[in-house]
Amino acid sequence: MQCECTKQKSDLSLLEPVLAEYAAVPGSLITILQHAQEIYGYLPTDVLYRIAECTGNSPARVLGVATFYTQFRFQPVGKYLIMLCDGTACHVNGSARIAAAVQEYLHVENGGTTEDGLFSFSIVACLGCCSLSPVMMINGDTYGSLTPEQVLEILKDIQAKEAAE
Amino acid sequence: MSIRLAVGQGSCGIAAGAQKVANALRPLLAGSEVQLGTVGCIGMCWLEPIVDLYENDTLKARLVRVQPNHAEAIAEAAKSGDLSGIAELVIQPEDSAFLEQQTRIALRNCGIIDPESLESAKAAGAYSALGKILSTGMTPEDVIEVIKVSGLAGRGGAGFPTWFKWNAARQSAGDEKYLICNADEGDPGAFMDRAVIESDPHTLIEGMLIGAYAIGAKEAIVYVRAEYPLAIRRLENAICDAREAGYIGKNIMETDFSCEFRIKAGAGAFVCGEETALIESLEGQRGMPRLKPPFPAQSGYWNKPSNINNVETFANVAWIISNGGEAFAAMGTEDSKGTKVFALTGKIRRGGLVEIPMGMTLRQVIFEIGGGIRDGGTFKAVQMGGPSGGCIPASLLDTVIDYKKLAATGAIMGSGGMVVMDDSTCxxxxxxxxxxxxxxxxxxxxxxxxxxxxxxxxxxxxxxxxxxxxxxxxxxxxxxxxxxxxxxxxxxxxxxxxxxxxxxxxxxxxxxxxRDKRCPAHTCTALLHVSIDAEKCRGCTACARNCPVYAISGAVKEPHEINADACIHCGRCKAVCKFGAVIVE
Missing domain, CATH: 1.20.1440.230 (NADH-ubiquinone oxidoreductase 51kDa subunit, iron-sulphur binding domain)
Structure with missing residues (x-):
């Protein structure tokens, strides 16, 4: 069987400035991974190999660190990343109903991406806006005091905006 | 006379629409005498977005729940000085009481100063405590003594005496030492650290510089959650300004004291709030705790002596140096000194940030300051300390807020998350x-x-x-x-x-x-039984039409029935029934 990781062809030249700055600085592995994810939107396998090679780590250690932290993704994400908070306050104020509304409307599981590649959905730990619970964040914009109806409106607005473009 | 409108723009305020309000106000004020400014979070989250009207730096009116369509009336009132057009936006006295009952030290500047302006912070006294230390020749030992007198304890959860950690790091051998701020606020339900960094970053920086001076560190690192992008941005900006002004770097305030500063964004792991796991993460590893001893004070970051404190702990430091350890110790109880910030959330009427002297009762915080339970519910329990803490029931509401007294209930002080629950919580x-x-x-x-x-x-x-x-x-x-x-x-x-x-x-x-396969709070869906009261049902068919699994049957204008085997207990029928005929038990 052919190894899957050789099939990926990310543009590794984009990573070079990051490696030039951090590869030799001890303790920078997480910082490099964060920059890599900003560049590629996720962490492709060939990028992880390249980071391992340049930082003198084994690929297993790089993957070990990357998989430890929830921030890192190993699959491409949709254009809009929906992060629904399930901290205590949001949980008490009904985040489960918001999750159900999103999942039913977009037909997407927690951690999944819609078929059209527009939305990714992720249930996350506390976003720290507890007084506005339940809260979700879409591409860095926070929406608070949500009801299932409002969530659908927000999603429909995004869909309409995308359809118009 | 100078008139200024300050829009509260912490993460919560922005989520509630504060930026849109500021954007609506800006063109309306252009060319007028009225200035438009940004402040951080005042902690009255249920009233966001909040706009404060200042006259000669005195608060004249606090406007709440402001929406962009109020901008014209606000701009008009600010220009003319006649507030009658915006009377309905002015905060109600019972809401202002939320702030009046607090004693703010860690949050003293939050929501008052501009978090993106060093000048604004300095006008509120930033870096004067550091200046006092460096200009009056206070030794590191003197600083540690003041903190010891104050009784300040770690606000991140453990409640360990701050002076003791500082002293241990001070006395460890070696020239290379590190001071680290734990801003990895992962506790679900706590957000005071975010508020401090977003609203008053210079207070954190000054507290850390004083800590670095006390232990002899030449580098200070803030480990902050990646989920707090605004906090990171404002802190970066503040570090930059402080460096330019000579508060960070070599020969601070033209003395021999030098200290570098940097931010490390965490990558999302709750365990990194544990100090040795945080150090592993700083070194680029999986954030797994180390065995203690050795403690970080002996062997921490890169195996050098390191001291780690929480954001709120550092936020108290400059105030203590300026006002004296005795002033801080005068507040609180025998075992717990000073004030503590709580993030009051959940089923509470007035949720937000509450800073009170230790020694108040939970009842005072929840009912007098927080206004009790919202939507007419009944208080059931308050969760304190997040995943490390516990739930305190109504019978113990008169428990005094104090590290030991709270621990005796089975909960902990923790970082200050206070999630209030009513009888609908299982x-x-x-x-x-x-x-x-x-x-x-x-x-x-x-x-x-x-x-x-x-x-x-x-x-x-x-x-x-x-x-x-x-x-x-x-x-x-x-x-x-x-x-x-x-x-x-x-x-x-x-x-x-x-x-x-x-x-x-x-x-x-x-x-x-x-035993009874019953959920008294009616929230565990698998244990619910949904039925229709035939007396009340008018046969409007709304429930049957909305049932996602077609479990409801019945003729028009006849009582409907639910097929218990098919029902998934989603509660939609109850939500759409106008006659209260659906019974969930």
Missing amino acids: MVSMAKFFLDFTAKESCGKCVHCRIGTKRLQEILTRITEGEGQEGDIELMEELCNAVRDGALCGLGQTAPNPVLSTLRYFRDEFEAHI
């Missing part, structure tokens, strides 16, 4: 929620935590799904004790607390789930 599913969290966040290094939390989570899941068995409660108690005694770090040692404390005060709810 305590079994609350315990399950926290075990879901710790089982997921357990780093896996030690067996007790990795497997113990998983087994606890499985038992709790079973109980909430109606599969509870006789003996489950005893089994959980045994498991809880084993995890508490056997885990390596604080995360594992405290992970059983949510289960133990709910078992202690709400054992009958567990028994109802296990």
Whole structure:
């Protein structure tokens, strides 16, 4: 069987400035991974190999660190990343109903991406806006005091905006 | 006379629409005498967005729940000085009482100064405590003595005396030492650290510089959650300004004291709030705790002496230096000095940030400051300390806020999350929620935590799904004790607390789930029974049309019925019934 990781062809030249700055600085592995994810939107396998090679780590250690932290993704994400908070306050104020509304409307599981590649959905730990619970964040914009109806409106607005473009 | 409109733009305010309000105001004020400014979060989150009207730097009116369509009336009122057009936006006296009952030290500048302006921070006294130390020749030992007198203890959860940690790091041999700020605020339900960084970053920087001076560190690092992008941006900006002004770097304020500063963004792992796990993460590793001893004060970051404190702890430091340790120690109880910030959330009428002297009762905080339960509910419990803490029931509402007194209830002070619950909250599913969290966040290094939390989570899941068995409660108690005694770090040692404390005060709810297959709070869907009251049902068919699994049948204008085998207990029928005919029990 052919190894899957050789099939990926990310543009590794984009990573070079990051490696030039951090590869030799001890303790920078997480910082490099964060920059890599900003560049590629996720962490492709060939990028992880390249980071391992340049930082003198084994690929297993790089993957070990990357998989430890929830921030890192190993699959491409949709254009809009929906992060629904399930901290205590949001949980008490009904985040489960918001999750159900999103999942039913977009037909997407927690951690999944819609078929059209527009939305990714992720249930996350506390976003720290507890007084506005339940809260979700879409591409860095926070929406608070949500009801299932409002969530659908927000999603429909995004869909309409995308359809118009 | 100078008139200024200050729009509160912390993350909460922005989420509520503060930026849109500021954008609407800007063109309306262009060319006028009225200035438009940004402030951080005042902590009155239920009133956001908030706009403050200042006249010669005195607050003239606080406008609440402001929307962009109010901008014209506000701009007009600010220009003319006649507030009659915006009277309905002015804060109500019972809402202002929320702030008046507080004593603010860590939050003293939050929501008042511009977090993106060093000038604004300096006008409020920033860097004067550092200046006092450096200009009057206070030695590091003198600084540690003042902190010792103040009785300041770690505000991140453990409550360990700050002076003791500083002194240990000070006395460790070696020239290379590090001062680290733990801003990895992962506790679900706590957000005071975010508010301080977003609203008053220079207070954190000054507190850290004083700490660095005391222990002899030449580098200070802030480890902050990646989920707080605005906090990171404002802190970066503040570090930059402070460096330019000579408060950071070589020969600070033209003395021999030098200290570099940098930010490290965390990557999302709750366990990194544990200090040795945080150090591992700073070194670019998986954030797994180290065995203690050696303590970080002896061997921490890169095996050098390191001192780690929480954001709120540092936010108190400059005030203590300026006002004296005695002034801080004058507040609080025998064991717990000073003030503590709480993030009051959940089913509370007035939720937000509350800073009060230790020694107040939970009842005062929840009912007098927070205004009690919202939407007419009844108080059931308050969760304190997040996944490491526990639930305190109504019978213990007169408990005094103090490290030891709270610990005696089975909860902990923790970082200050205070999630209020009413009778619609199921305590079994609350315990399950926290075990879901710790089982997921357990780093896996030690067996007790990795497997113990998983087994606890499985038992709790079973109980909430109606599969509870006789003996489950005893089994959980045994498991809880084993995890508490056997885990390596604080995360594992405290992970059983949510289960133990709910078992202690709400054992009958567990028994109802296990023996009677009943959820008293009506939230565990698998245990619900949904039926239609034939007397009340008018046969409008709304429920049948909205049922996602077609479990409801009946002719028009005839009472409907629910097929219990097909029903998934989603509650939609109850939500759409206009006649209150759907009974969920």
